[in-house]
Amino acid sequence: MAMLETHNLNKHFGGLHVTADVSFTLEAGKIHCLIGPNGAGKSTFFRLLLGEHQPSSGKIMFDGVDITRLKPFQRINQGMSVKFQVPGIFSALSVRQNLEIALQRRLEGAELDAEVERLLDFLQLKDVASQLAGNLSHGLKQWLEIGMAISLKPKLLLLDEPTAGMSPEETHMTGEIVKQLNAEGMTVLAVEHDMAFVRQVAHRVSVLHFGRIFAEGTFAEIVADERVAAIYLGQSHD
Amino acid sequence: MTLSRIFKRLEGPQTMGKGPLFWTAFAVVLAIALAYPLFADGYDVGNNIYFLNWTFMALGLSIIWGYGGSLSFGQTAFFGVAGYSYGILTINFGTAYGLGVVAVLMAIAIAALFAAILGYFLFFGRISGIFLGIVTLSVTLALERFMAQTAGPQWTVGSARLNGFNGMSGMPPLTLPWFGGDIVLYPDIGLYYLVLGLLVIIYLGLRILVNSKFGNVLVAVRENPERAEMLGYDIRKYQLGGFVIGAALAGLSGALYTSWGQYITPSSMGITSAALPIIWVAVGGRSDITATLIGTLIVLSGFQALTIYGSQYALVVMGLLLVCTVLLAPKGLVANAGILLGSLFNRKNGSA
């Protein structure tokens, strides 16, 4: 069953087509990675999914509901959640409070407190729980934001370059977190540059090029595809 | 159970001051404030209500600006709307049979409604930052100009004359209905206790509010509006909510001020008046209601003391104070002192 479908999604700014006729299907329960060279339209596509941009034409279906005209917060309330590329956290508030603000969407009282503790544990943030979020290291900020995103218990988790700026160890740890979440039933769509991460987590990979879906398959199939290698993977993966 | 949870919110992430030491200090200050009329002349007590009257508007600005992150210069507009509303209502209907209290509530409601309409256009038009400041200031100045040109006899509402630049006067003071007959609250000890009581209730209520779920979202919007929206919050509603609450508090100040002094003038909404709440709140520390409250009372007393030499001198000092605060202590002087006290106290505890 499809968790997310886009039908002929177009977005152009002036004469520039940033996404062209993107028809894309994301199966429920999968981890799907979206890759592509810089300027391929990945972040525009992402913003279209979130509702931060309105498509020039086309349709977005989420879990059977047409969300094309919904505002960002309404899409979130349909069961989406997002982690941004630059960590979107509340810098002047404590780590614990960051999580509380996210969790209070669906929990309260003792249940909320218990879930905060569980997330702090899960994301290895226990020791820094009362620090200001703005003072965390880059990697911990990323995990905190993942924590906020999954606090909503989304059906679909959108990740925009979740490992940007992370060390290889942190990247691996992030991959494990994502796999764990997926094992608990969350569908994941990640825009990612880091091929080690994609190899680690992806059930399925789509390649975006010049605003079009250029190729799609398993990681092995994509890596084996010479056309893809030519445009994107280059010599490093041949 | 729920009640204990509510009380827990008196202390929380969004307010400075917690633990027995803070609440002891709070009790001592409150006791002094309660005992003050026993040692002072009724006339002086009545005059000093002046200071308390303004605190509500300052607390409201702290909610809008300090907590919500929306820099509004419109507090005196809501103050003025409520002040004139109180005047018009009480001149027409009097204050007997509890109508005075109704007039205060109506005045606050009218100010809040005005804020809701204005705020709808601003926040749902996604106006923020600098533009929010200058649009709210423009509205305030337009209101001042409007009221200033109502000198002619055609500008009457019922039997209340708006009276243009000279302002409206002669409205009756606030009157409480009571079993043995109405209590008329002239600027004296009775009114002092009423306003002090309101201040305590509102201060504690705001502590609970800003530490509640609503307060959490309010500061989240201040810190990172995009993230807050992407947690599923309709941030426009929270901004509007904070704006209307702040405006209602300015309205309370306006109604109380008008009933206390029995007059209101358009210049209470002018650009100079509009600057004053900004100064109190900025100097105190906008992101904390305790710092705001203390700062407001200190700056107001300083202002009042300087007015002996002429209000223009006092205003020059206020301007200097604002410039210096922004340049040297942008978080506010009282808030910085509070942070310092807190860290000293913690260090002592740590070493003990």
Place this chain on the structure above:
Amino acid sequence: MDFVTTLVSSAYQFGDAFAFLVLSACGLAVIFGMMGVINLAHGEFIMCGAYMTVFAVNWGLPLPLAIIVGSLFAGLVGMVIERLVVRRLYSRPLDSILATWGVSLIASQGTLILFGPTMRGVGTPLGSFMVGSLSFSYYRLVLMATAIAVLLLLYLVFNKTRFGVLARATIQAPHMASALGVDTNRIYTLTFGIGAALAGLTGGIYAPTMTMIPTMGTTFIMEAFVTVVVGGADVFIGTAPAAVLLAVVKASLTSWQGQLAGQIGLLLAVIITIRLLPKGVTGFILKGRV
């Protein structure tokens, strides 16, 4: 009234409103457009120019020269304020509003202390002319011409001179500009000075038509704010069309219902504009481009 008189009268009212809006806003718009700072002491720079103009006339200078003196003096004061206060706040635009508001209080109340609540002004020169049964002031025509001249001059200075090019470069990429050896601090000081001098010019040129009081600047600031808000971030693209739009609203409401209706109409126009065009006229005009 015959058709010609009505036409002249409407054009005159529109021109008057247009001139007032442009001249009120231009100094504020330059500083906001180039530096992102809303200068709340704008009204006080206007007042400063007006006072200096009147002093210069009293010293025996002819009015046009006196206006230039007033304008230059306001510009000088502006540069001093930029050095002392505004410079430290470029990374904090909201705080710069507050600081300039403090400056505004100090300036208006300081003027009150120094020169008292009113000062003798100078009379409106040039007299008037008749069309049909209505009388019009020549000086108002000078104001309209000045407004257009100021717009042209701004366009030329910021597009055709070396300073203008450097200034625009500094605004768009401050680090790049300073890496290329541009003294960005000097550019900021000069730009702020130009904004203040324009405000001073407005004060000087309106001085003969107004009562000289320390708070005379507030007469202008609401119009200045609304023009800048409607105009949006780009002074050169936004200010003139915004002034045209608002002048139509103001002139027609004023002739229909009086001064006050004109002002309230302005305000409503602004609130509706920001609801429809959050980025102002600039945003609307730039929408078609990438």
